[in-house]
Amino acid sequence: MQKHKCIYCLQLKDENEFNREHVVPRMMGKYQNGFVLSDFQVCQECNTYFSEKLENGIALDSYEALLRMQHLDKPMSDGRKLIGNRIKLIGDEGIFKGIPFTVVTDSNNPYRIRFDSEPMVGIIKSVEKHEYDYYVLEELPIASEEVIKRMKESTQPIINTGIDRALLEPVLIERGYLFKQFTYSEKSIYDLHKEPEFTTAINMKIDSIMRRVCAKTVFNYLCYSTSKEFVLDSRFDEIRDYIRYGNWSDRLWFRYSKGPVSTAEMPNDTAHVVGYMWYPENSHWVFCGCLTWFGDFTYVFKLGDTDQKIQKVNMLNSTRMACFNNVDRTIKEDDAVHIFQTRQARD
Numbered sequence: 001m002q003k004h005k006c007i008y009c010l011q012l013k014d015e016n017e018f019n020r021e022h023v024v025p026r027m028m029g030k031y032q033n034g035f036v037l038s039d040f041q042v043c044q045e046c047n048t049y050f051s052e053k054l055e056n057g058i059a060l061d062s063y064e065a066l067l068r069m070q071h072l073d074k075p076m077s078d079g080r081k082l083i084g085n086r087i088k089l090i091g092d093e094g095i096f097k098g099i100p101f102t103v104v105t106d107s108n109n110p111y112r113i114r115f116d117s118e119p120m121v122g123i124i125k126s127v128e129k130h131e132y133d134y135y136v137l138e139e140l141p142i143a144s145e146e147v148i149k150r151m152k153e154s155t156q157p158i159i160n161t162g163i164d165r166a167l168l169e170p171v172l173i174e175r176g177y178l179f180k181q182f183t184y185s186e187k188s189i190y191d192l193h194k195e196p197e198f199t200t201a202i203n204m205k206i207d208s209i210m211r212r213v214c215a216k217t218v219f220n221y222l223c224y225s226t227s228k229e230f231v232l233d234s235r236f237d238e239i240r241d242y243i244r245y246g247n248w249s250d251r252l253w254f255r256y257s258k259g260p261v262s263t264a265e266m267p268n269d270t271a272h273v274v275g276y277m278w279y280p281e282n283s284h285w286v287f288c289g290c291l292t293w294f295g296d297f298t299y300v301f302k303l304g305d306t307d308q309k310i311q312k313v314n315m316l317n318s319t320r321m322a323c324f325n326n327v328d329r330t331i332k333e334d335d336a337v338h339i340f341q342t343r344q345a346r347d
């Protein structure tokens with residue numbers, strides 16, 4: 001039987017050790033003319049590794065996962081929760097300031113998600129600004145005289161965002177917050193706020209797992225739109241090694257930015273753009289990949305060096321991008337020799 005070389009691990013394997021690899025991970029949408037690598041390009045072992053070790057890890061735990069909950073054409077089932085290792089949402093104003101929120105899919109909500117406050121106890125911090133210090137129950141400090149003074153000035157000195165009252169009250173008494181002149185009322189934070197909308201700060205971490213998923217998506221696309229022979233070139237060994245084994249090389253780089261690749265014609269705000277292009281660096285050009293998820297967040301990174309003696313047209317006749325439409329699920333391919341810029345203002 002003829003052996004084939006996998007574009008990621010470079011091992012020679014039998015035909016039956018290969019399977020289909022989707023250019024865009026299926027967690028980011030399925031497309032009618034979905035780009036798939038078949039014909040003995042990615043081996044089963046690499047394919048399984050990518051889905052289990054990389055894609056499953058970010059599926060519900062990344063900024064992209066939040067975008068996916070909101071924008072994917074096929075809504076997720078209700079009640080799925082965003083995990084907070086890579087992304088944390090914390091209330092940013094007034095009574096919500098400092099409360100961590102969990103994002104939950106909710107098809108009854110116009111935004112497809114709702115924000116559940118985590119169970120915390122809030123102690124008045126500023127009577128004028130209506131701000132609180134929030135604690136998980138175990139970390140509630142002993143009440144100071146200052147705090148007691150503020151509490152006496154406030155009409156709502158304590159807020160409970162979901163701790164069982166039977167657990168909360170003994171702790172409040174023990175740490176000096178509850179005494180006889182206090183009537184402790186329990187109102188939901190939403191009752192107090194009276195506003196349907198509030199802002200949160202989003203803290204996100206772009207770790208190696210996320211970067212590798214992005215790099216793999218672009219490298220898959222490079223293979224799809226050029227050829228297997230092209231991506232087997234040794235100039236791509238560093239990015240290949242990073243995608244497959246997580247070994248970072250200082251000769252590679254990553255950049256990211258809010259907003260899409262400016263010159264890509266996106267059919268709607270939720271399409272993805274995957275492409276490769278040339279990027280000027282220290283008076284020469286490097287070959288780069290770019291990827292915009294859900295029209296919202298863009299990664300640009302180096303795929304490989306160029307041989308400086310070779311004109312870029314000798315390496316590739318053109319550079320390309322594909323637009324993955326998350327509304328009608330089609331894909332449009334186009335030439336793309338564009339330099340990344342930040343998002344233009346929308347009307």
Ligand SMILES: [Zn+2]
Pocket residue numbers: 006007008009010011042043044045046047
């Ligand atoms: Zn492989």
